[in-house]
Amino acid sequence: MSAETLATPDTAPVGHYAYDQVDRAFLHDRVEQFRDQVARRLSGALSEDEFKPLRLMNGLYLQLHAYMLRVAIPYGILDSRQMRELAHIARTYDRDYGHFTTRQNIQFNWIRLEDTPDILARLAAVDMHAIQTSGNCIRNVTCDQFAGAAVDELLDPRVHAEILRQWSTLHPEFSFLPRKFKIAISGSPHDRVAARFHDIGLVAKPGRHGTVFDVFVGGGMGRTPIVGVHLRDNLPEEDLLAYLEAMVRVYNEYGRRDNIYKARIKILVQALGAEAYREKVDAEFAAMDRARYRLPPETVAAIRARFGTPVLDAPSDAADRLAEARRADAAFDRWVRTNTHPHRAAGYISAVISLKPDGGIPGDATSAQLDTIADLAERFSFGEIRISHMQNVVLGHVRQDQLHALWRELGGAGLASANIGLIGDIIACPGLDYCSLANARSIPIAQKLSARFANPALQERIGDLQIKISGCINACGHHHAGHIGILGVDKKGEEFFQLTLGGSAGNDAAIGQILGPALPEDATVDAIAHLVDAYLVHRTEGERFLDTYRRLGAALFKDAVYALA
Amino acid sequence: MPLLENGRLVEDFWTTIGDDAPLPPTGPVIVPLERLEDGLARPAGEKLGVALPPDAEVAVLRAALPRLALVGVTFPTFRDGRAFSQARALREHLDFAGEIRVTGRPLPDQYEFLLRCGASTVQLPDGADPAVWARAHERFTTAYQPSVRDERAEGFGLRRFLA
Numbered sequence A: 001m002s003a004e005t006l007a008t009p010d011t012a013p014v015g016h017y018a019y020d021q022v023d024r025a026f027l028h029d030r031v032e033q034f035r036d037q038v039a040r041r042l043s044g045a046l047s048e049d050e051f052k053p054l055r056l057m058n059g060l061y062l063q064l065h066a067y068m069l070r071v072a073i074p075y076g077i078l079d080s081r082q083m084r085e086l087a088h089i090a091r092t093y094d095r096d097y098g099h100f101t102t103r104q105n106i107q108f109n110w111i112r113l114e115d116t117p118d119i120l121a122r123l124a125a126v127d128m129h130a131i132q133t134s135g136n137c138i139r140n141v142t143c144d145q146f147a148g149a150a151v152d153e154l155l156d157p158r159v160h161a162e163i164l165r166q167w168s169t170l171h172p173e174f175s176f177l178p179r180k181f182k183i184a185i186s187g188s189p190h191d192r193v194a195a196r197f198h199d200i201g202l203v204a205k206p207g208r209h210g211t212v213f214d215v216f217v218g219g220g221m222g223r224t225p226i227v228g229v230h231l232r233d234n235l236p237e238e239d240l241l242a243y244l245e246a247m248v249r250v251y252n253e254y255g256r257r258d259n260i261y262k263a264r265i266k267i268l269v270q271a272l273g274a275e276a277y278r279e280k281v282d283a284e285f286a287a288m289d290r291a292r293y294r295l296p297p298e299t300v301a302a303i304r305a306r307f308g309t310p311v312l313d314a315p316s317d318a319a320d321r322l323a324e325a326r327r328a329d330a331a332f333d334r335w336v337r338t339n340t341h342p343h344r345a346a347g348y349i350s351a352v353i354s355l356k357p358d359g360g361i362p363g364d365a366t367s368a369q370l371d372t373i374a375d376l377a378e379r380f381s382f383g384e385i386r387i388s389h390m391q392n393v394v395l396g397h398v399r400q401d402q403l404h405a406l407w408r409e410l411g412g413a414g415l416a417s418a419n420i421g422l423i424g425d426i427i428a429c430p431g432l433d434y435c436s437l438a439n440a441r442s443i444p445i446a447q448k449l450s451a452r453f454a455n456p457a458l459q460e461r462i463g464d465l466q467i468k469i470s471g472c473i474n475a476c477g478h479h480h481a482g483h484i485g486i487l488g489v490d491k492k493g494e495e496f497f498q499l500t501l502g503g504s505a506g507n508d509a510a511i512g513q514i515l516g517p518a519l520p521e522d523a524t525v526d527a528i529a530h531l532v533d534a535y536l537v538h539r540t541e542g543e544r545f546l547d548t549y550r551r552l553g554a555a556l557f558k559d560a561v562y563a564l565a
Numbered sequence B: 001m002p003l004l005e006n007g008r009l010v011e012d013f014w015t016t017i018g019d020d021a022p023l024p025p026t027g028p029v030i031v032p033l034e035r036l037e038d039g040l041a042r043p044a045g046e047k048l049g050v051a052l053p054p055d056a057e058v059a060v061l062r063a064a065l066p067r068l069a070l071v072g073v074t075f076p077t078f079r080d081g082r083a084f085s086q087a088r089a090l091r092e093h094l095d096f097a098g099e100i101r102v103t104g105r106p107l108p109d110q111y112e113f114l115l116r117c118g119a120s121t122v123q124l125p126d127g128a129d130p131a132v133w134a135r136a137h138e139r140f141t142t143a144y145q146p147s148v149r150d151e152r153a154e155g156f157g158l159r160r161f162l163a
Helices: A021-042 A050-058 A080-093 A113-127 A160-170 A237-254 A265-272 A274-287 A297-304 A318-328 A330-339 A367-380 A400-412 A443-452 A455-460 A523-539 A543-550 A554-562 B033-040 B082-092 B108-116 B130-138
Strands: A060-062 A069-073 A077-079 A097-100 A106-111 A183-186 A200-206 A211-218 A229-236 A340-342 A348-353 A365-368 A384-387 A393-399 A466-470 A484-491 A494-501 B004-007 B006-012 B029-032 B047-051 B068-075 B099-104 B121-123
Touching: A021 A113, A050 A060, A050 A229, A050 B099, A060 A200, A069 A113, A077 A080, A077 A229, A077 A367, A080 A097, A080 A106, A080 A113, A080 A367, A097 A367, A097 A466, A160 A183, A160 A237, A211 A237, A229 A237, A237 A265, A237 A274, A237 A297, A237 B082, A265 A274, A318 A330, A318 A365, A318 A400, A330 A400, A340 A484, A348 A400, A348 B121, A365 A367, A365 A523, A367 A384, A367 A400, A367 A443, A443 A523, A455 A523, A484 A523, A494 A554, A523 A543, A523 A554, A543 A554, B029 B033, B033 B047, B047 B099, B068 B082, B082 B099, B082 B108, B108 B130
Parallel strands: A183 A200, A466 A484, B029 B047, B047 B068, B068 B099, B099 B121
Antiparallel strands: A060 A069, A069 A106, A077 A384, A097 A106, A097 A365, A200 A211, A211 A229, A340 A348, A348 A393, A384 A393, A484 A494, B004 B006, B004 B121
């Protein structure tokens, strides 16, 4: 073992794993492999049929109008240097913007096939890639956007997310599963990763003898939304990989392969029953060579050592100075109320940069904005940037006395919308504007809703309300988990939208229920205004939309939308 | 059909027997799983292999395994990855030390995965270019997870040297 690989690098990026020469050589080999494959495709040596699985393994999709490249942002963390490279790619190879996804990745929607090897080489130069952002394999592991910062967190799950990233990278047994496979990990008892809506959801916590995990399995959205099954508690860290191997192996062996709509693990778990699935996993776990798959504490420590950690030393009056700035500036005060999250360290706070401007496209950012975010992260948050599954950006460790300065800079770049967690903080899939699967466009209705409720005072009065929009039944916009969900459907060639109410992705995970017949686009926007009005009339003090709906039931809201028609 | 072992073409000494073809009394043969009893009925010294369909559990071979010199696993399409788990279970759960032969329609890009799950040989699909397969084997020098080959650790963490 060389000294170089053992030592903590001085320049280790805060919040994510620092690559070394071995990791870089691996990425280089991967890029050269793809360059060879693209050359064979362009020369005609490979047919599109043969090439398709190869490009998909590198995150390259063919969409309605062009190729789309999905770049992995492991556990949603990147550094300023990497963000600047994404800006460069947006400027040079795309139409000057990128789109952050609900799985904490970024997509470029206007890519030329012949440019992709060079783009991947540029990404590799900053330790990034597009491996397993597509295909029937274990996808990017997603994580809490406030990991390592949140005051309510029990432990920072990013080291384990990195271990899972490495373990799943070109996994020999699990790269051709029945269907895609998504893992999320949280270290907080407050679920911000939708653990119960993933193929596997992990909640890390300190146990008596080190880290342990609560395990959920078989959750998901799509055509068959299912809240995940609680598989087991207190899985010891050293058994993490062995147990996941057992879980995924049972799926690989028994998951359906005859129908892609019934191939996710959730269908297997439902078909077998949770008990029978658990028995199979336990049998596999008992039979396997546990020594081979053991995750020893030294391995965890070696990977942890390659994470940079922020030196948190805010001046003692940081909180007072923030309070002062809030008193002096009402707009800033509102933004702090909506767009920040409490930090574990005194004098610090996490700031959420909304990518949901009034009338904008959820999750889109221009190359100039990406560069601005990179600069601001360097100035205010140790160069660490987080992408949330809500398609926003987080600066995790901001000094409270510097928050006002950060907010002013964000305002200048059009990045200071004060709407996090509010009705303007809409999740939307790319929809029929880009996606060949979609039945309807998601973006225009998101833009109309965001413009309709643009008034920040109104948004704050309405309070916590999540609207999630999917352009088709595949549910990439997570409409099932929206307090208000919107699903695009095709009615004889026309775009209609079906409303669902009562969904939630948190600890109180629930699947929204269909309210009534689907409506045309503008009528859907009006219907949501009626729903909000009904809620404002009937809510009790401090009650969220979701709670009012749960207390009063659907009838009232159904009348609000359909009685007038 | 050409047979690949460790990235090189090798001679194939085995005869694959179909569902209805007569079983030769001597010589190495691979029988379908349904004809395993017929195969086992041959003299104990005659080499026997069995072709496992993707939906079979490897445990069905447990009793017969000491008599088997070869187990075939297959890819109906490259997308059907069950053979990976079968190969690994044969090595890991049943301690099978004989030849694991891959048939069907795997991709060259799956070659390293197959080896790391315990496969020994690949019967190359029609039209396959052995050079592309050989390159696929040499492409990567690092892997990030344990495998049945128990590769040597590379530095720290989970990494392994691929031989």
